[in-house]
Amino acid sequence: MTLTPDPWPAGVPSWADITVTDLGPTQRFYGGLLGWQLSVGGPETGGYVTATVDGKVVAGLRVSDVPQPAGWCVYLATDDVEASVARAVGAGASVVVGPMSVLRQGRMALLTDPTGALVGLWESVEHTGWELTDAPGSFVWAEQMSHDPDAARRFYTALFGYEQHDMSAPDFTYTSLSVGGTPAAGIGGYGPGAGDVPAAWTWYIAVEDADAIVPRVGELGGEVVSGPEDTPYGRMLLVRGPAGEVLALLQAPEEDVVA
Known part of the structure; x- marks a missing residue:
C-alpha cells in the first residue's frame, strides 16, 4: 500500500476520472465492484463525485448532458500545465480543453495525442491526485x-x-x-x-x-x-x-x- 500526500512527479499518472450522462449506474457499478465510497461535491463543483478507499481519494466521476465517448481519462502530472500544453502541441497533439483552473484544486488540460488517444494533464494545487x-x-x-x-x-x-x-x-x-x-x-x-x-x-x-x-x-x-x-x-x-x-x-x- 502506498500513501501519496505530496504532488506527483511530472509525467507520472496522478488521477483518472470519467464523464457519463447518467451517474446512477456508474456509481452502483464501482461502489459495488471496488468498494468505493462516493461523495457528491457542491454546486460549485458541478456535482463532481469523488471516490475514496479508506478515506483516501482514488478517482472522480462527473455527469454531463452532452454525450461523450465512454472512457476513463488518465491525467499525467505536470509542474506547469501551460508549458506542457505548448510542448505537446509542438509534438503533434491537439488541445481539447484548457489549460484552465479548477476552483482551487489545480489546473488542467485535455489533449488528444498524435495517435488519437485522449489524455489529461494535471498541475496540482490543493488536489494532488490520488492519495x-x-x-x-x-x-x-x-x-x-x-x-x-x-x-x-x-x-x-x-x-x-x-x-x-x-x-x-x-x-x-x-x-x-x-x-x-x-x-x-x-x-x-x-x-x-x-x-x-x-x-x-x-x-x-x-x-x-x-x-x-x-x-x-x-x-x-x-x-x-x-x-x-x-x-x-x-x-x-x-x-x-x-x-x-x-x-x-x-x-x-x-x-x-x-x-
Whole structure:
C-alpha cells in the first residue's frame, strides 16, 4: 500500500476520472465492484463525485448532458500545465480543453495525442491526485495502446523526457516509461487482430481476487471483456462498465501482496 500526500512527479499518472450522462449506474457499478465510497461535491463543483478507499481519494466521476465517448481519462502530472500544453502541441497533439483552473484544486488540460488517444494533464494545487495506490480499489498502472506505438512513444518522451525500457517480444510491442528510474506508464501496440479499436489510455485498478470479482461484474451492469488470465505482473481481467468504458483489474502476485 502506498500513501501519496505530496504532488506527483511530472509525467507520472496522478488521477483518472470519467464523464457519463447518467451517474446512477456508474456509481452502483464501482461502489459495488471496488468498494468505493462516493461523495457528491457542491454546486460549485458541478456535482463532481469523488471516490475514496479508506478515506483516501482514488478517482472522480462527473455527469454531463452532452454525450461523450465512454472512457476513463488518465491525467499525467505536470509542474506547469501551460508549458506542457505548448510542448505537446509542438509534438503533434491537439488541445481539447484548457489549460484552465479548477476552483482551487489545480489546473488542467485535455489533449488528444498524435495517435488519437485522449489524455489529461494535471498541475496540482490543493488536489494532488490520488492519495492511495497499489491497494485494492486504487491505481496500480496505466498504459496507452494504439496502432502506432512508435509515434506514441516519441510523443510522450518529447513531452516528459521519460527513460525508456523496451519490453517488446514477437508480435508484441511495449515500452515502459520511467521517471527517475521508477516505472511510470506503458506504451503498447495493438495486435493484428485488434481491428479498428481506437487508441486509448487504460488504467489498472488493484483487486484482492480477480476470479471472485468476475460474477459481480455482470450483476452490477458490466461485462467481462477478457480474462482473468495470469501475467508476469499478476492475474488480470479487462471489464467494461455500464457506460461502455473499459478498465483493467489486477490481482498482484502473491509475493507482492503486503498485509
